[in-house]
Amino acid sequence: MGIGWRRSGSFRRGSEDFSPCGGYGLEDGGGAGTFRGVNSCASLGIGLAGFGTVGSGVWNTLERNGDLITGRTGGGVMLHVAKILVRDPAKARAATGEVPAERFTTNWRELVEDPAVDIVVELIGGTTDAFEIVAAALRARKPVVTGNKALLAERGVELFALSREMDVPIHFEAAVAGGIPIIRTVQDSLIGNRIHSISGIINGTSNYILGRMTDAGLTFETALAEAQGLGYAEADPALDVNGWDAAHKAILLATLAYGFPIDPGLVHVSGIEQVRPIDITFSKNLGYVVKLLAVIREHADGSVELRVQPSFIAKTNILASVHGVFNAVAVHGDAAGEALFYGRGAGQDPTASSVVADLVEASRSLRQASGHRGFLLYRENGRLVPVEETSTAYYVRFDVTDRPGVVAEIARVLADHRIGISGTHSPVNPANPDAEFVDMVFLLHTCAYGKLKQALAEIEGLDCINSEPVVFRIESLG
Ligand code: NAP
Ligand code: HSE
Numbered sequence: 001m002g003i004g005w006r007r008s009g010s011f012r013r014g015s016e017d018f019s020p021c022g023g024y025g026l027e028d029g030g031g032a033g034t035f036r037g038v039n040s041c042a043s044l045g046i047g048l049a050g051f052g053t054v055g056s057g058v059w060n061t062l063e064r065n066g067d068l069i070t071g072r073t074g075g076g077v078m079l080h081v082a083k084i085l086v087r088d089p090a091k092a093r094a095a096t097g098e099v100p101a102e103r104f105t106t107n108w109r110e111l112v113e114d115p116a117v118d119i120v121v122e123l124i125g126g127t128t129d130a131f132e133i134v135a136a137a138l139r140a141r142k143p144v145v146t147g148n149k150a151l152l153a154e155r156g157v158e159l160f161a162l163s164r165e166m167d168v169p170i171h172f173e174a175a176v177a178g179g180i181p182i183i184r185t186v187q188d189s190l191i192g193n194r195i196h197s198i199s200g201i202i203n204g205t206s207n208y209i210l211g212r213m214t215d216a217g218l219t220f221e222t223a224l225a226e227a228q229g230l231g232y233a234e235a236d237p238a239l240d241v242n243g244w245d246a247a248h249k250a251i252l253l254a255t256l257a258y259g260f261p262i263d264p265g266l267v268h269v270s271g272i273e274q275v276r277p278i279d280i281t282f283s284k285n286l287g288y289v290v291k292l293l294a295v296i297r298e299h300a301d302g303s304v305e306l307r308v309q310p311s312f313i314a315k316t317n318i319l320a321s322v323h324g325v326f327n328a329v330a331v332h333g334d335a336a337g338e339a340l341f342y343g344r345g346a347g348q349d350p351t352a353s354s355v356v357a358d359l360v361e362a363s364r365s366l367r368q369a370s371g372h373r374g375f376l377l378y379r380e381n382g383r384l385v386p387v388e389e390t391s392t393a394y395y396v397r398f399d400v401t402d403r404p405g406v407v408a409e410i411a412r413v414l415a416d417h418r419i420g421i422s423g424t425h426s427p428v429n430p431a432n433p434d435a436e437f438v439d440m441v442f443l444l445h446t447c448a449y450g451k452l453k454q455a456l457a458e459i460e461g462l463d464c465i466n467s468e469p470v471v472f473r474i475e476s477l478g
Pocket of ligand 1: 049149
């Protein structure tokens with residue numbers, strides 16, 4: 001059984017021997033079996049499923065700061081990695097010190113069932129094996145810590161139901177915005193607020209790529225390769241660039257803030273793969289910056305708007321200064337007003353920081369019931385706003401056959417749909433001033449996305465249009 005504290009003597013962390021109570025002068029506060037009280041001292045075994053970027057970061061952080069954590073918990077928590085799950089035990093690892101070979105396994109059941117494992121940390125990613133591991137850990141009554149937003153966004157309703165049934169918590173601070181403690185902020189610190197909106201930059205990889213394309217003129221592919229090399233990208237980087245990693249995180253935040261299950265199939269998501277250097281040049285010239293934004297907003301009737309897409313934001317907006325792997329989440333509560341949370345949104349150490357915080361929380365939950373927080377689905381008639389009903393201004397890029405009257409043809413359709421135009425531009429390519437096919441950009445006034453979609457469907461039918469128009473939002477984030 002995972003619940004309850006096991007006393008242990010000294011154990012080996014890296015190359016040194018540690019005595020759980022050594023140095024703190026604390027006494028064992030309980031008898032055999034369950035230990036209670038802050039003066040109890042016990043070594044808790046972690047089953048670390050995944051030893052890649054984040055998993056090895058957790059190991060390193062515990063190696064570096066394990067004693068500090070023990071001190072800060074009043075000597076009550078000593079954490080050690082008892083078992084490690086990987087696919088390939090022979091792979092070279094970027095871990096501090098020596099990791100004893102016998103701790104590795106390739107069989108997740110062995111890890112979950114090991115009596116030396118008290119808390120299961122899922123850091124393998126994906127939604128299949130990860131689901132099995134988390135469900136098995138809950139059934140074995142072992143608290144779970146995970147950084148897997150895809151798993152919780154896609155299958156969180158099932159897993160949190162099981163967590164309540166087994167009365168065993170799932171902690172997931174690392175699942176959103178890496179090292180920024182935003183989950184706890186929404187769950188705890190802002191619990192007294194009606195949340196009006198949560199918006200921001202919640203994918204480090206895409207922010208890094210857009211920044212490198214803008215500031216260093218890198219190609220999309222080169223910038224993505226850099227982000228992968230730095231450990232920011234998902235194992236499947238398509239999730240970063242197609243917007244779904246940010247959407248998974250936005251689903252988690254919206255579920256916590258609004259208390260109803262969100263069907264990922266109803267969320268409007270587009271990613272940065274459509275962003276071309278010409279869009280970046282245009283955004284600069286027009287006083288904007290291109291960012292992948294997640295927008296969650298409650299409407300007056302209680303329905304919730306949730307969308308992720310590349311957007312133009314004014315250079316003067318505070319989110320425009322969020323560079324590289326940094327994330328920023330702006331939360332607007334009715335009592336707290338506007339609060340902005342900023343920090344590293346991906347990478348080994350920042351993410352490990354959140355995982356380790358959850359490990360301490362999980363170890364506290366083993367000592368005394370801390371209640372269930374995860375997905376608490378209290379709102380029965382929760383509803384997502386269809387994206388067609390959401391309104392912003394827009395930047396639309398058309399690939400047109402350059403001939404006299406093209407602007408007028410497009411403008412006429414927009415006028416028929418009562419969509420206002422605030423600007424239009426067609427740059428001359430100095431390398432090919434007589435090009436037959438050119439990019440033509442329209443800046444459009446605020447209108448419902450559904451109305452824009454209808455107009456664009458009509459425009460696509462014009463014989464001067466060569467491919468599907470590219471649409472970015474212009475967000476005022478007011
Ligand atoms: P990673 O570097 O690809 O590491 C994954 C680890 O899991 C590897 O050790 C791999 O084994 C192991 N693994 C994968 N599938 C397995 C399976 N079926 N059975 C056994 N072992 C398996 O991934 P990561 O970047 O650390 O991300 C892990 C999780 O944290 C993901 O859910 C991700 O979304 C989340 N996360 C990542 C970051 C970040 O900045 N990277 C930030 C926040 C959250 P091998 O080493 O043998 O291949
Ligand atoms: N791939 C993710 C990102 C990791 O770049 O934001 C952090 O969740």
